[in-house]
Each structure stands twice: as C-alpha cells, then as structure tokens.
Amino acid sequence: MTVLELRDVVKEYPGSPPIRALEGVSISVARSELVGIVGASGSGKSTMMNIIGTLARPTSGTVWLEGRDVSTRRDQTLAGLRAARIGFVFQQFHLVPGLSATDNVATGLVYRRIGRAKRRQAAEVALRQVGLGHRLDHRPRQLSGGERQRVAIARALVGEPALILADEPTGNLDSKTGEGIIQLILDLNRQGRTILIITHDQGIAARLHRRIELVDGRVVADVRNGEAA
Amino acid sequence: MMEATARSRIRPLDLLRSGGQGLSTRPGRTMLTALGIAIGIAAMIGVLGISASSKAALLRQIDDLGTNLLAVQAGQSVFGEQAKLPEAAPAMVRRIPPVEQAAALTSVSASVRRTNYIPESETNGITVYAAEVETADTLQAKLAQGRFLDTATVRTPAIVLGAVSAERLGITSISEGPMVYLNGHWFNVIGILDPLPLNPDLDRAAFIGYPTAAKLFDTKPNASTIYLRTHPDQVEGVRALLGRTANPENPNEVQVSRPSDALEAKATVDQNLTRLLLGLGAVALVVGGVGIANVMVISVLERRSEIGLRRALGAKRMHIAGQFVTESVLLSLIGGVGGAVLGATVTQVYASRQGWVVDIPVAALAAGVAVALAVGALAGLYPAIRAARMDPAEAVHPTG
Numbered sequence: 001m002t003v004l005e006l007r008d009v010v011k012e013y014p015g016s017p018p019i020r021a022l023e024g025v026s027i028s029v030a031r032s033e034l035v036g037i038v039g040a041s042g043s044g045k046s047t048m049m050n051i052i053g054t055l056a057r058p059t060s061g062t063v064w065l066e067g068r069d070v071s072t073r074r075d076q077t078l079a080g081l082r083a084a085r086i087g088f089v090f091q092q093f094h095l096v097p098g099l100s101a102t103d104n105v106a107t108g109l110v111y112r113r114i115g116r117a118k119r120r121q122a123a124e125v126a127l128r129q130v131g132l133g134h135r136l137d138h139r140p141r142q143l144s145g146g147e148r149q150r151v152a153i154a155r156a157l158v159g160e161p162a163l164i165l166a167d168e169p170t171g172n173l174d175s176k177t178g179e180g181i182i183q184l185i186l187d188l189n190r191q192g193r194t195i196l197i198i199t200h201d202q203g204i205a206a207r208l209h210r211r212i213e214l215v216d217g218r219v220v221a222d223v224r225n226g227e228a229a
Numbered sequence: 230m231m232e233a234t235a236r237s238r239i240r241p242l243d244l245l246r247s248g249g250q251g252l253s254t255r256p257g258r259t260m261l262t263a264l265g266i267a268i269g270i271a272a273m274i275g276v277l278g279i280s281a282s283s284k285a286a287l288l289r290q291i292d293d294l295g296t297n298l299l300a301v302q303a304g305q306s307v308f309g310e311q312a313k314l315p316e317a318a319p320a321m322v323r324r325i326p327p328v329e330q331a332a333a334l335t336s337v338s339a340s341v342r343r344t345n346y347i348p349e350s351e352t353n354g355i356t357v358y359a360a361e362v363e364t365a366d367t368l369q370a371k372l373a374q375g376r377f378l379d380t381a382t383v384r385t386p387a388i389v390l391g392a393v394s395a396e397r398l399g400i401t402s403i404s405e406g407p408m409v410y411l412n413g414h415w416f417n418v419i420g421i422l423d424p425l426p427l428n429p430d431l432d433r434a435a436f437i438g439y440p441t442a443a444k445l446f447d448t449k450p451n452a453s454t455i456y457l458r459t460h461p462d463q464v465e466g467v468r469a470l471l472g473r474t475a476n477p478e479n480p481n482e483v484q485v486s487r488p489s490d491a492l493e494a495k496a497t498v499d500q501n502l503t504r505l506l507l508g509l510g511a512v513a514l515v516v517g518g519v520g521i522a523n524v525m526v527i528s529v530l531e532r533r534s535e536i537g538l539r540r541a542l543g544a545k546r547m548h549i550a551g552q553f554v555t556e557s558v559l560l561s562l563i564g565g566v567g568g569a570v571l572g573a574t575v576t577q578v579y580a581s582r583q584g585w586v587v588d589i590p591v592a593a594l595a596a597g598v599a600v601a602l603a604v605g606a607l608a609g610l611y612p613a614i615r616a617a618r619m620d621p622a623e624a625v626h627p628t629g
Binding site (some may be wrong): 046050053055056075080088090097100107108115167171 | 239302538
C-alpha cells in the first residue's frame with residue numbers, strides 16, 4: 001500500500017534567474033518502509049522534506065499522501081492533514097522550554113481537539129515507547145541531547161501518523177547518542193511505522209531499507225538494501 | 230486510509246494555554262510590558278475615583294451647609310452707582326412666610342488695626358460690617374472662641390472677627406481680652422468665627438453692632454446684604470419674590486444669590502479638569518498599547534521556530550494568529566487588573582488623606598479592564614497577522 005507518492009515534482013524559488021531546488025522528482029513510498037533521502041547540502045533534500053510534509057507546495061507536479069492529492073489543497077486542509085497524518089522530527093528538537101517532557105509530547109495532539117488529560121495519557125505511552133518512562137516530568141533543560149530528541153520522536157509518534165518525517169535527527173548529537181536514536185528509529189520501523197529520514201550521512205542511509213540519493217534536485221539513485229536492519 | 234474529516238481544531242482552553250505559555254516563559258518582560266498598560270489604567274481610574282470622591286465630599290458638604298441660604302444685595306443702580314436697600318428691607322424680607330431666619334449686614338467705613346500706631350491705610354483687607362444679632366444663626370456660623378454679638382453687646386464697642394481676620398490680626402485667643410483699633414476707637418474682641426465655607430468672603434470680615442456703628446461711625450441703617458434661610462422646598466419661590474420685597478421701588482437693582490451655587494459650580498469646574506486628566510490617562514494607555522505591540526512583534530520574530538513547529542504539528546494560520554492575540558490580550562489583562570488595583574489604591578489613599586468618603590466607581594473599574602483588553606486585542610492584531618503569515622517551511626528551518 002502506497003503511503004506517499006511524488007510525480008514530476010518541481011520546486012522553483014523566485015529570483016532572477018529562479019532557483020530550481022527540485023527538477024522533476026518521482027518517488028513512491030509504501031507502508032512500513034524506512035527510507036533515507038540522502039544528499040549534500042543544496043541537493044534539494046530540505047525542499048523535498050517541506051513538500052512531503054505539506055509545509056510547502058510544489059511549483060508543478062503532484063504529491064499524494066495516502067492516495068490524496070495534497071499539492072493543491074488549501075492551507076487549513078493541509079494543517080488538518082499534518083495534525084493527523086504526519087509526524088515531524090527536527091534536527092533542532094524544537095521543544096518548548098517551559099513544558100515538561102509529557103506536556104511537550106502532548107502538544108502533538110493539541111490541534112486535534114483532544115482534551116488535556118487524554119493528551120497526557122497518550123504522551124506518557126509514547127514516552128515509554130521511546131524509553132523515557134522515567135523522565136516524564138523533566139524539562140528539556142534537564143534532559144541530555146539524546147533524551148531531547150527522544151521526546152521529539154515521541155511527539156511525532158503520539159498522533160499515530162501515517163508518515164514520520166525526520167530531518168537530520170542525529171545532526172545535533174554525538175555519534176554514540178546518534179546511534180541510539182538510529183536504533184530507536186529502526187525499532188519503530190520494525191513495529192510497522194513508515195519513516196522517512198532526510199540526512200547527509202551516507203553511513204546512516206546505508207543502514208536503512210532504502211536509500212534515495214538526490215543531487216542538484218534530481219534523484220540519482222533509489223536503492224533497496226536487501227540485507228539492511 | 231486517511232480519515233476524510235481530518236481537520237485542524239483546537240480547544241478554546243488550549244488556545245488560552247498556548248497564549249499564556251509565551252508569557253510565563255518570560256515573566257520579567259511580561260511584567261514590564263503589562264506595567265505600561267497598568268499605568269494608563271491606574272491613571273484613568275485614579276482620576277475618576279479621586280474626582281468622584283472629591284465631588285461626593287463637596288456635595289456632602291453642600292448638603293451639610295444647606296442649600297436654603299440666600300443672599301440679597303443692594304446691587305447697582307441703573308447709573309452704575311452703589312445702590313442702597315431701603316431701611317425697611319430686612320423687616321419686609323422677614324415677612325415672607327417661608328423665610329425662617331434673616332440677618333442684615335451693612336458695611337462700615339472703618340478699618341480694623343491691632344493698634345493706633347499702624348497707619349489707617351493698612352486695612353489688612355478686612356471689611357467691617359454692622360451686623361444684626363441673628364447673623365451667626367442665619368449663616369450657621371460656629372464660633373471658634375467666645376460669643377457672637379447679642380442685644381447687649383451691640384451697643385458696646387465689641388467686635389467679632391472672621392477666621393481670616395483674626396489670623397491676619399494675629400489674634401489666636403480671646404482669653405487675654407485682646408483689643409483692636411477702629412478709626413479712633415478701641416473695641417473688645419468678644420468672639421472669633423470658624424471658617425464659613427458658604428461665605429468665604431465673610432471670613433475676612435469683622436462684625437460690630439448696628440447701634441455702635443451708627444454712634445461711632447455714622448453708619449446708615451440701610452443693609453448692604455441680607456442673608457436669609459428659607460424653608461428648603463421654597464427656595465426658588467422665595468428667590469423670585471426677594472427683589473420686589475427688599476426694594477419695591479427698584480426691584481431690578483437687587484442681586485439675589487445662593488452661596489451654595491458657588492460650591493456646586495466648583496464641582497462642575499472639576500469635571501473639566503477630570504476630562505483633561507482622563508485624556509492624559511488615555512495617552513498613557515495608547516503608549517502602553519504601542520509597547521505591547523512592540524514586544525509582541527519582537528516575540529513573534531524570536532519565536533519563529535515555535536511558530537514553525539506549531540504549523541508542523543497542524544496549527545492553522547488562524548490558530549497561530551489566535552495564539553498571539555490571546556497572548557497580547559492576556560498581557561493587557563494583567564496590566565488592566567494591576568492598573569485597576571493600583572488606581573483604586575491611589576484613590577483610597579488620597580481620598581482618606583483628604584478626609585473624603587472613598588467613592589471608587591465600579592463602572593470605572595470594569596471599564597478600565599475592558600479598555601485594557603480592547604487595547605491588547607488591537608495591539609496584538611498586527612503581530613498576530615505577521616506570525617500567521619510566516620512561511621512554515623522557513624520557520625521550521627531557522628538557518629534556511
């Protein structure tokens with residue numbers, strides 16, 4: 001079953017001459033896949049993440065999420081879609097400093113009109129899943145970098161999205177801590193979650209099921225690693 | 230499959246929380262910004278409260294003094310000369326049925342001095358009146374010391390001083406039997422009056438008896454002023470009759486006044502000042518509002534990544550705008566409530582120091598908070614729109 005499909009996606013940023021970040025990208029991601037999108041900086045991978053995450057619209061081409069064309073939807077429809085179907089993990093964690101781990105994770109459900117008690121319940125479950133059952137009431141500042149990223153991953157998980165987008169999830173972590181995060185992502189995938197990782201790290205990409213390589217806005221390789229995971 | 234009804238929605242309580250979060254993260258900034266609004270609101274409520282208390286005090290004073298005191302003055306003739314009331318005027322006035330008390334005063338051409346060594350031209354601004362014995366009762370004058378003139382002392386060189394007169398002459402006590410000098414004659418000071426709020430001009434007067442004035446200074450019995458108390462419900466009726474009664478030949482020359490009107494006019498004059506001060510308070514409020522807008526704009530810029538995150542978590546533009554407007558309104562609510570408390574406190578302290586009844590209009594408190602909220606909503610609008618328009622893709626990647 002296809003979760004995500006891009007066909008001939010082009011993204012141009014205005015300027016003279018206009019900058020073409022993506023030059024006709026077509027990919028398809030099935031449920032329960034773990035895909036790495038790899039590329040050097042400037043290769044268009046951030047743009048691709050924005051378009052897949054419906055934070056930006058393609059200049060031309062089509063994006064389907066769970067069979068729905070999302071490339072031309074209204075902003076509020078896309079917001080609803082992000083709230084329910086997409087989970088984001090960022091390089092900079094983006095945690096709210098004043099909130100506990102539980103409340104940070106619970107914000108993942110705020111825009112789905114779910115009450116606070118229920119949100120926190122779900123948040124605790126998600127935090128246990130990422131191995132932070134003992135850190136529920138800690139503030140981000142009391143957590144290590146790896147723990148912070150686990151909180152962010154729990155926040156992406158908590159809404160049971162169809163797709164998790166992780167943008168350089170180990171980019172701000174040392175290699176040992178980063179390894180822990182990669183292990184967590186592999187675990188989550190094993191449980192059946194569809195995950196897309198955007199990274200410039202070929203080493204990480206090599207350990208995923210599938211590696212899509214971008215160069216100058218074009219897909220130059222789309223390889224399945226049979227023996228991965 | 231994707232739910233067909235996946236919509237982005239937020240509970241109002243969560244919107245409120247999202248607005249409060251930004252404030253509690255930066256308590257110092259929140260307090261300073263709220264202070265701007267608080268000062269404006271406090272100024273407005275203080276002005277309203279103090280003016281209301283002052284007015285209440287004034288009206289109470291007027292009530293205490295009575296609004297049924299009228300003054301009849303000789304006025305001026307058609308040729309512009311000082312007119313005279315007929316000799317019979319006091320008696321005629323007393324004959325009007327609702328008139329309860331009346332007393333005539335006639336100015337005496339004499340000056341009051343402490344001793345005969347002081348030149349006659351130094352009058353100290355004190356006017357000497359020949360006064361009837363009813364004067365103190367009619368004016369409801371209280372004596373700080375001694376007695377007023379009575380039927381015996383009107384025939385002797387006895388004098389009663391107004392409060393200011395006594396002060397100017399340096400007479401603080403009558404126990405030593407002080408004397409004053411009036412154009413060649415020594416008078417015993419037999420009494421000193423308390424200040425007369427309704428007739429402050431009489432505080433600078435000195436009163437002697439009619440027989441004494443006629444004998445020593447050749448004062449004519451024609452009254453310059455007749456003070457009278459009427460039945461409280463008949464004031465206007467009596468007022469209309471006074472001209473013809475006091476001076477039947479030239480009723481137009483007679484001037485009738487109501488001393489309490491002057492105090493009531495004072496209450497009205499205060500309203501103009503109140504309006505001016507309210508205007509200043511409003512300016513302070515606008516400045517406070519601009520302060521909020523400023524801080525909110527900065528806050529929006531600083532919190533780009535939070536805005537990006539919220540958009541990624543599924544917030545609509547409206548939710549982001551709502552969050553920042555809520556924050557701004559909460560900020561001004563803190564300021565408004567703080568200002569209301571401050572304004573009420575200032576009024577309380579000021580009014581009780583003045584010995585007034587404290588009168589803080591509840592409507593003004595409510596209006597103050599409401600105005601603060603409106604200012605907050607208005608000030609938050611522009612920053613909120615900026616936040617809502619932020620490109621989510623750029624906002625989640627602060628480095629581009």
